[in-house]
Amino acid sequence: MSKYWNDKVRELEPYVPGEQPKDKKYIKLNTNENPYPPSKKVIEAMKNAVNDDLKLYPDPTCSDFIDELASYYNLDKDQIFIGNGSDEVLAFSFMAFFSKDRKILFPDISYSFYIVYAQLLNLDYKMIKLDENFDVPLEEFKRPNGGVIIPNPNAPTGKYIYIEELKKLVEANKDSVVIIDEAYVDFGGESMIKFIKDYDNLLVIQTLSKSRSLAGLRVGFALGNKDLIEGLNRIKNSINSYTIDRLALIGSVEAIRDEEHFQETTKKIISTRKKTIKDLEGLGFTVLESKSNFVFASHKEISGKILYEKLKDNGVLVRHFNKERINNFLRITIGTDEEMAVLIKKLKLILR
Ligand SMILES: *Cc1c(COP(=O)(O)O)cnc(C)c1O
Numbered sequence: 001m002s003k004y005w006n007d008k009v010r011e012l013e014p015y016v017p018g019e020q021p022k023d024k025k026y027i028k029l030n031t032n033e034n035p036y037p038p039s040k041k042v043i044e045a046m047k048n049a050v051n052d053d054l055k056l057y058p059d060p061t062c063s064d065f066i067d068e069l070a071s072y073y074n075l076d077k078d079q080i081f082i083g084n085g086s087d088e089v090l091a092f093s094f095m096a097f098f099s100k101d102r103k104i105l106f107p108d109i110s111y112s113f114y115i116v117y118a119q120l121l122n123l124d125y126k127m128i129k130l131d132e133n134f135d136v137p138l139e140e141f142k143r144p145n146g147g148v149i150i151p152n153p154n155a156p157t158g159k160y161i162y163i164e165e166l167k168k169l170v171e172a173n174k175d176s177v178v179i180i181d182e183a184y185v186d187f188g189g190e191s192m193i194k195f196i197k198d199y200d201n202l203l204v205i206q207t208l209s210k211s212r213s214l215a216g217l218r219v220g221f222a223l224g225n226k227d228l229i230e231g232l233n234r235i236k237n238s239i240n241s242y243t244i245d246r247l248a249l250i251g252s253v254e255a256i257r258d259e260e261h262f263q264e265t266t267k268k269i270i271s272t273r274k275k276t277i278k279d280l281e282g283l284g285f286t287v288l289e290s291k292s293n294f295v296f297a298s299h300k301e302i303s304g305k306i307l308y309e310k311l312k313d314n315g316v317l318v319r320h321f322n323k324e325r326i327n328n329f330l331r332i333t334i335g336t337d338e339e340m341a342v343l344i345k346k347l348k349l350i351l352r
Contacts, residue, residue: 086220102146158290184292186211
């Protein structure tokens, strides 16, 4: 607390990112990073871009990357917005589309940044309680609102909603924007992108952080009707026109081009996920169905908090949330087969 802080800063409750510890080498299964390196073509292109051109500002319209995404997703260029990580795209979306007089809706167990943005921007919100199976009760979102945001698959549960169901939600919400946060959709889910041409209130947000192994590059994007995209550009150009640097722009293009690398790494993660779920169940864990690059699991005998601590002592870092209803769960990122074998071995020791 400082006397120089204004009232807003005093009342903030900022998001707490997962640990990035420096004290020793952990098997890091706590922040949903991809265990595989990015495409070699990304690295190569970025190395070549470390040159005197860095004295110049980057392209504020991100046109090369937008061209690439437009042809990849079969969209028009004016249906695409690029941001510094999808976190920034989400923040800009809250600023552009949600208003103070009507409540915005999101699940009570969900990405915890939503509540932070709402508070930062003085937006009123209502959190909709997940049902007893940790599914999102979509009927509860069909009420008057100032905007809807749902991750699909959800985090930290990993559970997936069929897009036909979400489509009905978009249709029932013609007076507000429905944002689907698809940070994890590439790990077995289906994207809402194909409905963008049908609905002017649908915004789909994705990121290169998870399925493209580029969490360190900070690139995310929004796809939607051109008027929504223009709204996001109005916000961006009122804050910082150059959110994506030269190197990130060049790397992002290559990341989308290298389809083979993308297919190979996402397939490996899906197959490791399947094996991990089986192994965890074999140890007495209950594991929620997952279509993401993590699983959400609880054990009937040992609490989530103790398991988290013991795993950390054993050099394996997972995520534990000290929050009602989920404090007995661990969120475990899917690593390589070798990393997951160590996790299972350590859990066996701890449970013995
Ligand atoms: C990881 C994550 C993001 C943020 O991703 P960045 O692009 O790295 O900012 C957004 N939404 C959800 C649900 C996430 O889990």
